[in-house]
Amino acid sequence: MDGSEQHEETAPPRARREGIGFMGRLRAYFLAGILVTAPIAITVYLASWFIELIDSRIRPLIPSAYNPENYLPFSIPGIGVVVMILFLTLIGAFAAGYVGRLVLRAGEGLVGRTPVVRGVYSAVKQIVETVLANKSKAFREVVLVEYPRKGLWSLGFISGTAHPEIQKVSGEAMVNVFIPCAPPTAGYLVFVPRREVTVLDMTVEEGLKMVLSAGIVTPPEKPMEEPERISA
Structure with missing residues (x-):
């Protein structure tokens, strides 16, 4: 052949x-x-x-x-x-303007004297001012916490420092962490000790993309570094 x-x-x-x-x-x-x-x-x-x-x-x-x-x-x-x-x-x-501030102050005073409405208005105003304020640190950091149990990790966003009453009960520094569902139609607010929160080298936009896509879209890989833990 x-x-x-x-x-x-x-x-x-x-x-x-x-x-x-x-x-x-x-x-x-x-x-x-x-x-x-x-x-x-x-x-x-x-x-x-x-x-x-x-x-x-x-x-x-x-x-x-x-x-x-x-x-x-x-x-x-x-x-x-x-x-x-x-x-x-x-x-x-x-x-x-000056007149606008007077009208706004009078309107807020009227709302403040209304029993049920004042609580809703105060909460909504505080949330909007906190989110829109440039100095606010709410939802500026993407973190990883062991939730709902040890060995399972959840992606969350730090929304602020825990209330003093909560820190008094726990006996240590705590932070508020919002853990969204995937897709984010709801979520959970958990209070986690600072020492147990791991800050990720990830932007809030990248974290939201991961949640919205249920983990399908992941941030580009970066050089391996030791994860940063929030010091107590």
Whole structure:
């Protein structure tokens, strides 16, 4: 048997080899199309849903004389969002002035004398001010805690220092850690000793991506370093 006959016996049929390559390329192109279009499509869908939601609430409140859609033969998507942004900006400018501060102080005084409403208003105001304040450290650190039992680790976010009464009961420094569910429709607030909290070298955005994707999307790998523990 010469070399050419041996090559013909060992080599697979050319038609079959080309068929496998062609189907493989089609599959790769199909998956590439999904990877390209899915993020764009989902982003556009969520953006359009949010704009339509705001428009449906704000558009009926616009006076007919000031609604540009009454003078145009077509609808303007996003007009409700624009009106809401302008309205909030005007309120902020008014509240920053002397008269606005007086009105705001009088309104808060009235709310403060209402039994049930004052508790809700105070809690919501404190949450908003804490989250929006640049100096606030709430949800600035991604941490790892052993929860719900030893040997199982949960991803969480430090939301602040525990109340003195809680620290008095535990007898040591404690921090508030919010552990979101995956996907984050709810979560748990746990009080953990500082010495048992491990701060991760991970941004809050990366931590939220992990939670939103149920662990499918993970941050890029970084050089191995010793995990930092919060000192007591």
